Amino acid sequence: MATDIATRELRNPIDLVEYLFRRVYEVGVRTVHGVPGDYNLTALDYLPKCGLNWAGNCNELNAGYATDGYARVNGIGALVTTFGVGELSAINAIAGAYSEYVPIIHIVGQPNTRSQKDGKLLHHTLGNGDFNVFTRMNAEISCCVARLDDPHEAPTLIDNAIRECFIRSRPVLITLPTDVVMRKVEGERLKKPIDLTQPQNDAEKEDYVVEVVMKYLQQAKNPVILVDACAIRHRVLDEVHDFVQRSGLPTFVAPMGKGAVNETHRNYGGVYAGSGSNAGVREQVESSDLILSIGAIKSDFNTAGFTYRIGQLNAIDFHSNLVRVRYSEYPNIHMKGVLRKMIQRLGDLKLSAPEVPPLSNRLPDEEKHSTDKTITHKWFWPMIGQWLKENDIVITETGTANFGIWETRFPPGVTAISQVLWGSIGYSVGACQGAAAAAKEQNNRRTILFVGDGSFQLTVQELSTMIMNKLNPIIFVICNEGYTIERYIHGWNASYNDIQQWDFKGIPSVFGAGSQYKGYQVKSRAELTDLFADDTFCSAPYLQLVEVYMPKEDAPVAMRTTAEASAAQNRK
Known part of the structure; x- marks a missing residue:
């Protein structure tokens, strides 16, 4: 009752x-x-x-x-x-x-x-x-x-x-x-809709923080901007874009911040991850007298084994719950409001920031002139950058793909998905299904996954879910005989880093893909180049899976550096 x-x-x-x-x-x-x-x-x-x-x-x-x-x-x-x-x-x-x-x-x-x-x-x-x-x-x-x-x-x-x-x-x-x-x-x-607006900062406190930050920015001779994952997660990319545009400052991203910045912008310089960075990026960031760090997550894999060389005395950190200026911390201040006010005051700056040399997914000289037909990481990732399209969604698995993508320069609007901090092997295959579902709701953006053969085996069942929901990602399975990143950390010839070899391109057919699927196997540079020139393949009309064969011992330089640092950390 x-x-x-x-x-x-x-x-x-x-x-x-x-x-x-x-x-x-x-x-x-x-x-x-x-x-x-x-x-x-x-x-x-x-x-x-x-x-x-x-x-x-x-x-x-x-x-x-x-x-x-x-x-x-x-x-x-x-x-x-x-x-x-x-x-x-x-x-x-x-x-x-x-x-x-x-x-x-x-x-x-x-x-x-x-x-x-x-x-x-x-x-x-x-x-x-x-x-x-x-x-x-x-x-x-x-x-x-x-x-x-x-x-x-x-x-x-x-x-x-x-x-x-x-x-x-x-x-x-x-x-x-x-x-x-x-x-x-x-x-x-x-x-009445749920109120999803970000709580406003205390106005007086926010104004004070902006004043302090602007004072150091005006005094700096060669400041740079470094953008990381929490700028994406806490929805300040509009502020980041405007700040990069208005300031003209050299701008870099951390690995987890890949995709946060328009990489075709003249200010963009590349990925900074300590000793995992290319020499030019590392020199410019580490020689700066002021790093404006936006949304940083300074984990081991995001810093190439804690090899950041950025002193706190030269840094201003912007976060969702605080702003840290050198060694002074201002809690309960969200970066969104601070960045917006900084943008409004950028007219006061008298900076003559040098332009960053443009990147264009150029092949290294040793790869450009090589007669080797083998697909290597040094060759593969710049080629991927040349093949990607505007607004693609790019997913990379923990391991070689996560590190290789550092060397790929994105077209505008690309969304990058990786799990650098948590690093659960097999994450990317499930994430690809979810991302492709969201992409279908967003005018069918092209969804592309790069995953190692070992990682793929953990969550391969999600191919079935993709097929059932008529999703059309392009999946590149890097076939290099097992868990490469683990081999570099420990146990190069250990059996626990080996996997059973599968007929990867045949699996979607087992899951009932039928005619709405096509599989490929590429073992040479020419075969991959031809595939990238295939208009049907590039248009992603249905699920496609490509077996890409690479040498067992090959890996991106950044991954090798990080693996060595991780191994050293484990031995302590």
């Missing part, structure tokens, strides 16, 4: 799960990833009604990777798993999204609230009556947890969780017990 009375008091009663999914749609999600399970099945029935497509992944780990890739292209993603077995299968992917600031709304279908309260011995539990253990695990890798146990509180909790996910650019967990899925909530709230 109490429930009936409460429902009659609602002006526009709708089912709780419909409210949840309509909010998910409102923030831009169109494809939801995940795996069905008995605790989320009723909820999944509501997806079509709310305008949402179901990707239908092969397992939860892949679904988590796919949601990560989707979110990096779309701006936010949503994942649905079932209690215990499903959410724990996805937890590695969610941890990666947390570490790399990727906004994922993770919805977990749970047993009904009465069973949880009574501690019943249900399947998918540990058998000890503790129904909160998995939520506690997920809480460590979520910036907000919303337990939808009470329908009266649920809309507020949903709105807050989605806002936190977007603003803080990190995963959130929403638990959805089976007995609240169809409970009624107030639908009138949907008329």
Whole structure:
């Protein structure tokens, strides 16, 4: 009776799960990833009604990777798993999204609230009556947890969780017990969109920080800009673009910041990663008397084994929650407002910044004049830069591809996806499925994956999901006989770095691709050059997979440098 009375008091009663999914749609999600399970099945029935497509992944780990890739292209993603077995299968992917600031709304279908309260011995539990253990695990890798146990509180909790996910650019967990899925909530709230605006900085404090930063900038003789991943994740690329354009300062990106800057801009100088950088980039950045570092993540692989040579005395760091000027830190100041005010004051600068020599994906001289037919990394990655198109989505797997792409100069509008910090092998194949789904929603942008043969074997099932959803990425599998980056770190001839050789280009046919697929095998430079000249191949009309054969011992120079540093770190 109490429930009936409460429902009659609602002006526009709708089912709780419909409210949840309509909010998910409102923030831009169109494809939801995940795996069905008995605790989320009723909820999944509501997806079509709310305008949402179901990707239908092969397992939860892949679904988590796919949601990560989707979110990096779309701006936010949503994942649905079932209690215990499903959410724990996805937890590695969610941890990666947390570490790399990727906004994922993770919805977990749970047993009904009465069973949880009574501690019943249900399947998918540990058998000890503790129904909160998995939520506690997920809480460590979520910036907000919303337990939808009470329908009266649920809309507020949903709105807050989605806002936190977007603003803080990190995963959130929403638990959805089976007995609240169809409970009624107030639908009138949907008329007012969730407020996703960034909280404003304290005006007086922000003005002071801008004044301090501008003072050092005006005094600098050869300042440079260094852009990293959090500039992308915390949505300040418009400010970065305007700052680069207006200042005329030499601009570089860290590996995780690849794609954050228009690489055809005359200011752009390349990728800086300490000793992993090319000599010209390294000299210009490290000789600067002021580095304006925007959104830095100074992890080992992002700095080529902590080989940055940037002293804090010569640095100003801009972040989502603070600005650090030399050794002075100003907390609770978001970089967006500071950068915008700096742009407005750039007219006061009296800088004569040197132009950065243009890069054009030129082959190294030793490769340009080589008669060797073998495909090498030094040859391959500049050629990729010549082949890429404007607005492509480029995904690179942990290992040779992640480091090789440093030597590729992107056309305008390219989105780069890699998992440099978390570095979970196999991430890129799932991420490719999610990115391709988002690309299909964005006028079918071309999606391109570069993945090693070893990494590919971990998550190959997502080819099936791509085929089922009629996605059309171009996948390059680098065939070099196993885990190259691990070989360089330790165990060059160890059997644990070997893999079983597969017929990679034959796998999509096993998954039912039929005529909407074509596979290729290239073992020479001429074969790859011919493929790049094929208009049908380049137009990406359907899923295509290319086996690219490279020598086992070959690797990008930056990867070798980083692997040596990682090995040395492991020995300490």
